Amino acid sequence: MAFSDETKQTALRSAGYQCECTRKCSHHPGRRCNADLTRTAWHAHHRTAVAAGGSDALSNCEALCVRCHQNTRTFGR
Secondary structure (H helix, E strand, O other), X not given: XXXXXXXXXXXXXXXXXXXXXXXXXXXXXXOOOOOEOOOOOEEEEEOOOHHHOOXXXXXXXXXXXXXXXXXXXXXXX
């Protein structure tokens, strides 16, 4: 399953067009990333994976810069 375009755009607006990642990453240790998503590519990420019971609802969608999304996919939630 995947997020609808409407859900992705609503998530992006709700995030203030900034990366929502608060995981410990090397480029923003211990704080929210806040990368400007109007200037860089971004991905809609499932907070809880569909395989783990997550849905494609807006409440399960977060806007992440590509770098954070790659870290999330590599190192997990």
